[in-house]
Amino acid sequence: MVTTDQIFQWLEEVSDPEVPVLSVIDLGVVRDVQIEGTKVFVTITPTYSGCPAMQVMEDDIRSKLQEKGISDIHINTTLSPAWTTDWLSEKGKFKLREYGIAPPVNEVDKSVLFAAPPIVACPKCQSQNTRMVSQFGSTACKAHYQCNECLEPFDYFKCLK
Amino acid sequence: MNNEALFRYLLRLGDDSLILGQRLGEWCGHGPILEEDIALTNIALDLIGQATSILNYAGEVEGKGRDGDKLAFLRFEHEYTNLLLLEQPNGDFGDTIMRQFLFDAFRKPLFEQLIHSGDKQLSAIAEKSLKETKYHLRHTSEWIIRLGDGTEESHQRIQKSLDNLWRYTDEIFMTDSVDEELTKNGILPDLSSIRSIWEETVKSVFAEATITIPTNNWKFEGGRRGRHSEHMGYILSDLQYMQRAYPNMEW
Ligand SMILES: [Zn+2]
Numbered sequence A: 001m002v003t004t005d006q007i008f009q010w011l012e013e014v015s016d017p018e019v020p021v022l023s024v025i026d027l028g029v030v031r032d033v034q035i036e037g038t039k040v041f042v043t044i045t046p047t048y049s050g051c052p053a054m055q056v057m058e059d060d061i062r063s064k065l066q067e068k069g070i071s072d073i074h075i076n077t078t079l080s081p082a083w084t085t086d087w088l089s090e091k092g093k094f095k096l097r098e099y100g101i102a103p104p105v106n107e108v109d110k111s112v113l114f115a116a117p118p119i120v121a122c123p124k125c126q127s128q129n130t131r132m133v134s135q136f137g138s139t140a141c142k143a144h145y146q147c148n149e150c151l152e153p154f155d156y157f158k159c160l161k
Numbered sequence B: 001m002n003n004e005a006l007f008r009y010l011l012r013l014g015d016d017s018l019i020l021g022q023r024l025g026e027w028c029g030h031g032p033i034l035e036e037d038i039a040l041t042n043i044a045l046d047l048i049g050q051a052t053s054i055l056n057y058a059g060e061v062e063g064k065g066r067d068g069d070k071l072a073f074l075r076f077e078h079e080y081t082n083l084l085l086l087e088q089p090n091g092d093f094g095d096t097i098m099r100q101f102l103f104d105a106f107r108k109p110l111f112e113q114l115i116h117s118g119d120k121q122l123s124a125i126a127e128k129s130l131k132e133t134k135y136h137l138r139h140t141s142e143w144i145i146r147l148g149d150g151t152e153e154s155h156q157r158i159q160k161s162l163d164n165l166w167r168y169t170d171e172i173f174m175t176d177s178v179d180e181e182l183t184k185n186g187i188l189p190d191l192s193s194i195r196s197i198w199e200e201t202v203k204s205v206f207a208e209a210t211i212t213i214p215t216n217n218w219k220f221e222g223g224r225r226g227r228h229s230e231h232m233g234y235i236l237s238d239l240q241y242m243q244r245a246y247p248n249m250e251w
Helices: A004-011 A053-067 A090-099 B003-025 B034-062 B068-073 B093-114 B120-148 B152-168 B177-184 B191-208 B232-245
Strands: A030-036 A039-044 A072-077 A130-134 A142-147 A153-157
Touching (some): A004 A039, A004 A053, B003 B093, B034 B068, B093 B120, B120 B191
Parallel strands (some): A039 A072
Antiparallel strands (some): A030 A039, A142 A153
């Protein structure tokens, strides 16, 4: 008899296709798992409305569960409560840094114009002397930064609140 | 309450996101600098994502078996009810930023209030979309100020963008029986309250950008009734090409 804990554990093996170092659990997109008899219900939530990785994650979750011998799989999407970067696990933030992507830091409200960009530490040399190159980066969830000390260009997983 | 009004409102909301997202997508590979190319296409992606959620829900409400894709790709021109503002050509970078700013300044307070909608799914869509819209509005506001209060050339050009697009802004706040019914039922906020927030935003940003709102402009409307400008057909021929040429294709 499979348990929800077991399913969560299996889903740790499904990675975000855009940031493969993160599992869908680290990313915080799996909201709920329910088991009813032989049926397994998984509820997921998108990071950004247009995130092209969501369909891939859904397919990967399905095939992972099939691989584990589950055939009656129901995946639903919920929009509320909306995903924010607070849903990223601490382990996920650590893995991001190791991978060379700066994890989100607390930012001022987006409605403040010309607010100084957040101080983001360089994931290579840890210097806080970095600059934002662009608010919009390689994917919807990232901004583009560069380190002024070691000159490393890097992605910052931007704060979404 | 009758679902017809909700369905028609969702089409308006979804078509606004869809058509502007399609327009912005035309910038892909043509941005003035790499960072802006990426920014405009990121915003396009958010809008297309919103359109997907909204139109899928519209299909559910309609209950005739049409999903978001069918609604996006298989309607005729007169069945699209987006604002005329959003189908206007991209023009230069300033024109695109001005069109986007006028829209973002409306969308942000709209989503803020739609979170309190009596319709749960609409409220969830608004909660999700608001987070993205805040980024967009900040980005476009900063550009309006930079361009307006920039060089003589950029000032004169962004002023011209505003002069051309201002005539399409009245339509944003026009209401008809669809809005009235939904407002009465607690589904939709009163658009006049959103208009005052919008006016405050655009006035303060334009003041800082040292550009002026034109007067005596002829006002255009018709998008909400499916009466479009000559640009719409060209947008749809691009948007719908694959589904029309290869019906039911998927990838
Ligand atoms: Zn560094």
